[in-house]
Amino acid sequence: MAGIWIVAETREQAFELLGAGCTLAPGMEAALTAVVPKGSAPPGEYIARGADEVLLLAALAPGEPFGAHLPVIEQEAGAGSPDLILFAATARGKESAARLAARLGCGLCSGCTALAFDREARSLRMERLAYGGAAIQKLDALSKPVIVTVPPRSFEAAAAAEGRQGRVRELPAPPPSPVKIVERKPKEKAATDIAEARVIVCAGRGFDRQEDLALARELADALGGELGATRPVTEELHWLPEDLCIGLSGVQVKPELYVGLGVSGQVQHMTGVRGAKVVCAVNRDENAPIFALADFGIVGDLYEVVPKIIEALKT
Amino acid sequence: MPTLIACFKWVVDEAYIRRGAGGTLDFSSVDYKIGEYDRNAIEEAVRLRDAGGGGSVIGLTVGPPESAKGVKDGLSRGMDQAIFVSDASFRDLEPSQTAAILAEVIRTRIPQYDLITCGEGSSDLYAQQVGPRLAERLGIPCVCFVQKLALEVGRLRAERRVEDGVEVVEAPLPALVTVLPDINTPRIPGVKDTLMAGKKPVTTVKKEDLAGGFEAALKTGAMTAASLERAGEKLAADAAGIARFVDALRKSGLIR
Amino acid sequence: MNFKLTEEQDLIRKNIREFCVKNVEPIAAEIDEKEAHPADLFKKLAEGGWMGIPIPTQYGGSGADYLTHAIVVEELSRSCSSTGFTVSIHVGIACMLINLLGSEEQKKKYLVPLATGQHLGAFVLTEPGAGTDVMAATTTAAKDGDAYVLNGTKTFISNGPLADTYLVFCWTDKAAGRKGMSSFIIPKGTPGLKPGEHFHKMGLRSSQTSEVVFKDCRVPAANLLGAEGAGMANAGVAFDHGRVGIAAQGVGILQAALDESIRYAKQRVQMGSPIARHQAIAWMIADMATDLQAARFLTYYAAWLKDNKQPFTKEASMAKLFAAEKAMHHTTKAVQIHGGYGYIKGAKVERLMRDAKILEIYEGTSEAQRMVISGNVLR
Numbered sequence: 050m051a052g053i054w055i056v057a058e059t060r061e062q063a064f065e066l067l068g069a070g071c072t073l074a075p076g077m078e079a080a081l082t083a084v085v086p087k088g089s090a091p092p093g094e095y096i097a098r099g100a101d102e103v104l105l106l107a108a109l110a111p112g113e114p115f116g117a118h119l120p121v122i123e124q125e126a127g128a129g130s131p132d133l134i135l136f137a138a139t140a141r142g143k144e145s146a147a148r149l150a151a152r153l154g155c156g157l158c159s160g161c162t163a164l165a166f167d168r169e170a171r172s173l174r175m176e177r178l179a180y181g182g183a184a185i186q187k188l189d190a191l192s193k194p195v196i197v198t199v200p201p202r203s204f205e206a207a208a209a210a211e212g213r214q215g216r217v218r219e220l221p222a223p224p225p226s227p228v229k230i231v232e233r234k235p236k237e238k239a240a241t242d243i244a245e246a247r248v249i250v251c252a253g254r255g256f257d258r259q260e261d262l263a264l265a266r267e268l269a270d271a272l273g274g275e276l277g278a279t280r281p282v283t284e285e286l287h288w289l290p291e292d293l294c295i296g297l298s299g300v301q302v303k304p305e306l307y308v309g310l311g312v313s314g315q316v317q318h319m320t321g322v323r324g325a326k327v328v329c330a331v332n333r334d335e336n337a338p339i340f341a342l343a344d345f346g347i348v349g350d351l352y353e354v355v356p357k358i359i360e361a362l363k364t
Numbered sequence: 365m366p367t368l369i370a371c372f373k374w375v376v377d378e379a380y381i382r383r384g385a386g387g388t389l390d391f392s393s394v395d396y397k398i399g400e401y402d403r404n405a406i407e408e409a410v411r412l413r414d415a416g417g418g419g420s421v422i423g424l425t426v427g428p429p430e431s432a433k434g435v436k437d438g439l440s441r442g443m444d445q446a447i448f449v450s451d452a453s454f455r456d457l458e459p460s461q462t463a464a465i466l467a468e469v470i471r472t473r474i475p476q477y478d479l480i481t482c483g484e485g486s487s488d489l490y491a492q493q494v495g496p497r498l499a500e501r502l503g504i505p506c507v508c509f510v511q512k513l514a515l516e517v518g519r520l521r522a523e524r525r526v527e528d529g530v531e532v533v534e535a536p537l538p539a540l541v542t543v544l545p546d547i548n549t550p551r552i553p554g555v556k557d558t559l560m561a562g563k564k565p566v567t568t569v570k571k572e573d574l575a576g577g578f579e580a581a582l583k584t585g586a587m588t589a590a591s592l593e594r595a596g597e598k599l600a601a602d603a604a605g606i607a608r609f610v611d612a613l614r615k616s617g618l619i620r
Numbered sequence: 621m622n623f624k625l626t627e628e629q630d631l632i633r634k635n636i637r638e639f640c641v642k643n644v645e646p647i648a649a650e651i652d653e654k655e656a657h658p659a660d661l662f663k664k665l666a667e668g669g670w671m672g673i674p675i676p677t678q679y680g681g682s683g684a685d686y687l688t689h690a691i692v693v694e695e696l697s698r699s700c701s702s703t704g705f706t707v708s709i710h711v712g713i714a715c716m717l718i719n720l721l722g723s724e725e726q727k728k729k730y731l732v733p734l735a736t737g738q739h740l741g742a743f744v745l746t747e748p749g750a751g752t753d754v755m756a757a758t759t760t761a762a763k764d765g766d767a768y769v770l771n772g773t774k775t776f777i778s779n780g781p782l783a784d785t786y787l788v789f790c791w792t793d794k795a796a797g798r799k800g801m802s803s804f805i806i807p808k809g810t811p812g813l814k815p816g817e818h819f820h821k822m823g824l825r826s827s828q829t830s831e832v833v834f835k836d837c838r839v840p841a842a843n844l845l846g847a848e849g850a851g852m853a854n855a856g857v858a859f860d861h862g863r864v865g866i867a868a869q870g871v872g873i874l875q876a877a878l879d880e881s882i883r884y885a886k887q888r889v890q891m892g893s894p895i896a897r898h899q900a901i902a903w904m905i906a907d908m909a910t911d912l913q914a915a916r917f918l919t920y921y922a923a924w925l926k927d928n929k930q931p932f933t934k935e936a937s938m939a940k941l942f943a944a945e946k947a948m949h950h951t952t953k954a955v956q957i958h959g960g961y962g963y964i965k966g967a968k969v970e971r972l973m974r975d976a977k978i979l980e981i982y983e984g985t986s987e988a989q990r991m992v993i994s995g996n997v998l999r
Contacts, residue, residue, distance in 0.1 A: 114533065116506075140526040144508040147459075147493040151500035156460060156581030159491040178590060179489050180378040184389055186489070187585040195582070227505040227539075231521075232532035272613075298545075306613070319592050328594060329609070335598070336887035342592045345612050349601025357603075361610040397634070433627045440631065552639050554669035555682035555692075558631050 051079035052131035054194075055100075056122060056145070058115055060090040062137045064098055064206035069135055069164065069199055071099045071207050073173075076166040079132060084122060087219065096215035098207035103215060107222040115141045116148065117226035123152045125220065131194050133173060138198035146198045155192040161199055182297050182320030202244065202303055202324075241275050243293055248274025249304045249325075251295060252288075253318075254281050255311015255332060255351055259288040264355050265310050271362045277302065279318050296321040310351045314339025331355065366419040366478040366515060366537075370409040370443060371466060371498070372402035374427050374434025375488040383589050396430075398437050401483025403550035404543050409481045410442035411548060412515055420444045422474060426465050428455045439561035440553040446564070447473060451571035459489075460581040463497035468574050470502060473567070479520065480540040484509055495542035505535040508542045623917075629688055636692050639668060640699040648700035651826035652971050657782060658826065661703065666737025670696075671707060675715050679727050680735035686861075687923040690868040694919075697872025698879075701975040702826040704872055708865030709778055710734065714741020714787055716861045718805065721846040721854060730785055730805050739784035743858060744774045744832055752988045754801075754855065759790035759834060761802060766841045768792065768804065770834040773816065776982070780830035781815040784808045787858075788834075789851050801851025805843045812837025823974030860933050862983045863940035864926065867919040870943025870979050873972055874912040877947075877954040880969050881905055884958050901957055908950045915943040934996040941989035944979035951976040 053070045057063035063085050070081045083100035092103040104125060106118050126134065126149070134149070136142040138160050150157040162185075163176035173195060179186040243249055250269040252262050262276075269276050276293065283294040295302055296318040303324030310331050312318065319342050322328060330339040330346040331354050340346040347354050377397045384390035398406070406423065413419040423438045423446035425431060435448045449469055457465075470477070480502075482495035492508075499506030511530070512523040519536050525544060553561075571578075599605035625633070643664055651658050665671055673689040675681025682688075689711055697704025718731040733739040750757040759772025770790060774780075786806045793800040806813055816831030846854050882905060885896035895901045918939040925932035951973040955962035962969045980986045 114531065140509045140524070143492050144496050144506065147496035148500045148506065150460065150493070150581075151463065151497040154460075154581070156458070157491070157493055158582065159493060179587065180376070180381055180389075181487070181490075183378055183381055183590055184587050185590045186587050189583045189585050190581070191579075191583055192581040228507055228533050228535040230531050230533050234523075234530040234532065236529035316592070320590075323592050327613075329613070336884075336889070338887070340598050341596050342594055344595045345597050345599065345609055347599045347601050347605055347609055349605075354601050354606065357606045358610060361606055362613075395634075433631070436627055437631050437634075552635050552642075552668060553631070554635075554667075555632055555673050555684050555688065556669055556677070558628050558635065559682065559684060561631075562628065 051077045052082060052129060052133075053077065053079045054082045054084060054126065054129070054131040054134045056084040056134060056136050056142075057089075058086065058137070058139065058141055060085075060094070061206070062139070062142075062201070063089070063095060065201065065204050066135045066137060066199065067095065067098045067100060067207040069204040072204070073133070073164065073166050074099070076168050077132065082129065082131065084125070084220075092215075092217040094209065096213050096217075097209040097211070099210075099213070101215050103217045105217065105219045107220055109223075110225070112229045112231065113223075113226050114228055114230050116145055116228065117223050119145060119148055119152065119223070121220050121223045122149060126153060126194065134194050134196045136196065136198045138200045143198055146196050150196045153194065153196075155194050155196060156190050157196040157198070158188050158190075159198050161197045162203070164197060164199070178320070182316055200301060243275050243277050243295070244300050244302055246275035246277075246302065246304050248272045248306045249277045249295070249302055249308070250274055251277040251279065251307060251309045251312055251322075252282055253279045253309060253312030255313075256282070256288075259286070261352070262288060264352070268308065268310070268355050268359055271359045272306070272308070274304070274306070279312055309339055309343070310355060312339055313337045314342050331358075366413065366416060367474070367476060368409040368413055368419060368421045369424055369470065369474060369477050369480045370406045370421055370438075371424050371480065371482045371494070372398050372406055372434070372438050373425060373486045373488075374431040374437075375399045375486055378488065387589050387591070389587060389589050396434065397487075398434055398441075399483060399487030400550075401485055401487060401543070401545060403441065403483075404545055404547055405481040405483045406438060406441045406443060407548045407550040408513060408543050409479070412479070412513070416515060419478075422447060422477075424466060424469065425449070426454055426457065426462055428452050435566055436558075436561045437553075439564045439566070440557040441551060442557075444564065445566065447567045447569060449569045449571075449574070453571065456584065458580045458582045458584070459491045459493035459497060461578045463494050463501055464576060464578050465574065466494070466498050467501035468576050469569060470498075472574075473569070478537045479515065480504075480538070482540065482542045484542045484544055492542070495540055499540035502538075502540070505539040506541075507533055507535055507539065509544055510541045511544045511547050513541060513543070513547065625687075625691075628684075629691060632684075632688055633691050633695060636670065636695045639664075639670075640695055644696065644699040644703055648703075649966065649968075649971065651700070652702070653825075653965070655820065655825045655828075657828050658703070662706075662737065662740070665707065669737075671737030672711060672715055672735025674711065675719050675731065675735040679719065680732040681715070685923075685927040686864065687920060687927055690864055690919060690923045693865050693868040694872040694875070694916075697869040698876045699872075700826070701869055701873050701972070702824045704869045705824060705866075706740075706779065706827055708869055709743055709862060710741045712861040712865035713743040713858045714785060717787055717803070717845065717854060717858055720857060721803075721850075722805070725842070726805060726845065730807075734785055740779050740782055741785045741787065742777055742779040742783035742832070743862070744777050744780075744786050744788040745855060745858075746774060746776045748773060748775050752985055754852070755798070757790065757801075759788075760794070761790050761792050761804065761839070763792065764838075768839050768841065768844070770804070770806075770812065770837040770839060772834050774832040774834070775816075776819070776829055777832045778827055778829055780832050781818060781828045786813065786832065787845065788832075789855055790834075792848050792851075796849060798852050799849045801855070802848050803845040803851050803854045804839050805845050806837070806839055810837060810839065822977060823971070824978050856933070859984055860936045861926070863936040863989075864919060864922045864932070866979055866983050867915065867922065867936070867939035867943040870940070870947040870976075871912065871916050871919050873947045873976050873979070874908065874915055874943070874950055877951045877969060877972050878905070878908050878912055880972070881908060881954045881957045884961075888959075895957070904953045904957060908953060911946040911950060915939070915946055918942050934993055937984070937989045937992040937996075940979075940983065941986055941993065944976075945986060947976040947979050948973075
């Protein structure tokens, strides 16, 4: 029987990765195994969401990083011989996936944007972005297993189903890691995470002054959404904090609606928006690249147009 | 006096890639560069050498013979010497191969070293794998996504950025780090730096000199142009245009 | 014939381009608008060793070839033609003259701070009544013991208000005609040397241009650059080197005009398609690209001749004449391609066109260049 393994740091990650696994398992005729930290959730929750087997990573001593689990994961994967191992493309996930790939001597597709099983060819089709977002790279695995890291929110979390059965096994404690965490500096949680926002109003260079961003915020409120920004507005002008920066090297967003105000539409920014369902733009330059990359665009001065849109929304 | 190894790659400058016919990519006018993240890795190694009052930085790169210019570019950024692993077949290596080659070179030719610095990813493929793979192959500790780094006696202290904040970690040397772009600002080499680069020692290693097959674990089936294009309906900023805009938003059920 | 740049020259070009994108592009429009000299930028240029590229390292330069300097002037001019020009005149004339003609003491005292960019140089020749007609100058340097006393007014002097080191050309013996001029190195602050009226120009606005007035300005004989009476010959050396720099400036302006025209033509849609697909515009761009290529090779060839220790007066003159005229012609076309948008302040091509005109006038007008070239060819 084929095997798909998911390795997650948190419950939310695991649910998404199980969602990905569930789309592939039927075609691959594979069993799903969830490798998750003990205590992240009752194992039953993972089984309900598709895991046939739950392997619980031992609680780590303080100061041991997530990567300490690797020797244990390597051992289990060597014995279990899955066909595919999925990690989330987070910092820890990417590092762990690469280190595991080196230990298992197998291939790794990083930041996979499309993942499907070709039943006829009996192989996994993987796609990812290359050349700064300009290219789509199609990959084929030449090894077993193949490891794939998946950007957060690429897949819907698996839905819980009643009555599913599965096995649970506790994994042994790993040896101490040479890398030790001596201090943690948690990030002040931003009021909202724009990566989760359903509606985003993005402010670009078209705004003349920092104070004028209030207009973008007003539109965001009127639409029930969050404020985002382009790289010049955050990293160059520092008008908004960097965690609001949308783009290839910033946050990749997947809102239902994105409205770019005074955003020119450079590739590096728009690649961060490609997941949006509907893209709208307001820009006074009719030749701005964003208009070709948007579903609806208004050519006009945002200072005049946006108040009118807000007005029209009220009626 | 530490010995530092800075790994870097000579890559296609994506600014020169053009769209070809039928969704293909046109590489005919491309120029090359050392990827931005690799420049941070080189700069960090050089900075640590200079902060410690001495030591040496060895640059290491794998590529086809044309990458020799990249070796010169790397040397103009402050490294003391370079090892260039070169073969015509090294044009499109995948990360598992690059890591295997680098590991073999380091094992056989740089027996003593304290720290390896790598960029968090290469600017062409951005797979973000070679650093951690290399560390595993060498059996040394690995710290990825480092935004601040200091070397102490026998160990490193680093701040690494994860989703929920920053982890301050320590690891014994020798170790490998991958660095983030905000760790430093890479210098722009001056004219003298570029002219002196050609005089620094370069060891060229051929594929035949290395033990191992370096087989690929992944194959690239195709590289096509990504398209972000959409419906592109352009409206005027008059009453009619704005009404249509708001109407479209309402109809899609996306807003209150 | 090897038409390729060396790896070093190519890497240096990449590096100065990166420098320009980071440090010059963001301020170019503003310093033009405000007629401001960007002191911070020149500090950075000095730190990077960009202010003395062809000067030997023992005198504070980078010891590179003149072609490398030309490439750097080209790239700087592509972003801001005032900046490219200031570096061109500083290196190509002030530094090169002292390097080629100065005594060891003069080089140590004056060339080192110039080549390291600590000091800025100025070339002081033109007068209100003496432009192309150099012999009509009236500024004199009268010998007095072991010094010379200068009296007269110079005008249109670039870096006039700010230079630390002035290279001044004037009569020491009017009766001797072409062998009666001499050149002097005069530091800022010498009593009797004063920058005069500051000019507000059509273009090249961040370059500071003024009169320089000499009134009983006493200069030690040790500051005579080269032999007494060698002034005209020295001016010839200055023009040969300076003209390669101006040609490179023209190439940079042409490149910028082409970059802007291509970008705009691909985006601007009229009559249903981007104007780049309309033949009239496409042909304008074809001509621009062709003349840019020609200007570049004329310029690089003149620099190559100098680097290979061959006479290059005619070639420098040809390169300067061609690049200047084509820069003016094609920046006008670039504005045309942009239509109304090209005429508005803030459009880069608006500034390029204003900046281009002076290339046909300074460091020898196009008419003067034609005299040099025909004089050479018709011998």
